[in-house]
Amino acid sequence: MPKPVPRISEAEWEVMNVLWEKAPLTASEVTHALQEKTDWKPKTIRTLLDRLVKKQVVGVKQDQKVYTFFPLHTQSECQRAEAQSFLQRIYGGAMKSMLVQFVEEESMTEDEIKELRSILREKTDKQHT
Amino acid sequence: MPKPVPRISEAEWEVMNVLWEKAPLTASEVTHALQEKTDWKPKTIRTLLDRLVKKQVVGVKQDQKVYTFFPLHTQSECQRAEAQSFLQRIYGGAMKSMLVQFVEEESMTEDEIKELRSILREKTDKQHT
DNA sequence: CTCGTACGATTACAAATGTAAGTAACATGC
């Protein structure tokens, strides 16, 4: 069993998202990737990377002179951990409640709803195979 | 339009959850309700209540001698705000991705899946009425 | 009337988080 994923803060999630997409990356590559979505200074991003390394969510290796960073946990793993605690706290643990709220509040288009249905349908179909 | 909901921390959410269920409550009633789920000291809970008041997520009124606390925002409103930011950060904004992950990873029983399907079905049915 | 209680108000204090700046060392272009 991989050890439980450490907590990842909001800002850190942004960093992780770019690492999952394109790791391994140097600090400056991460910085460039984030410059589009945020207005964080390079130093700030560097701090976030260092913290992630200390938390052991991210690994480093020294290429030539420069460090490259890469995730030590899969995105799914981390998403699951967050989703778990989020659902617990906010919706009493029930994905159902969340979904109900989304459909009730018209915050999904009918197409989205159909898409979700088809996802669920595929799943149950598969289970009978 | 109600002003955007302030950020509610994890511990504060626990307090809000009891207030939404049974407000208005005095501090000691909240404490009793939480004593079952947490091992926070009464002083701690009081601090959380005070912070929620300062953030204007909770209101107070003075009954006789003692304060009673009650939510100033609906649970749905707050859930929506959290869900919004959560989905954005963790799943790139797509409820779909979250749902896919849940079904893929076998973390839902077939019954749960059926339940979700039926929720979605009701919704589209209703839209045609 | 007095003492303990229950509350409210104020204060505490460490860890996590957001958001960097300073400083040193190396590699590179002149």
Next chain:
DNA sequence: GCATGTTACTTACATTTGTAATCGTACGAG
């Protein structure tokens, strides 16, 4: 070889959060 820029390493500092304790006061039990 020297000035510059880039990177790493170290330090900073305010705010939020978790988790309370202390102090003052009024009220009810004796």
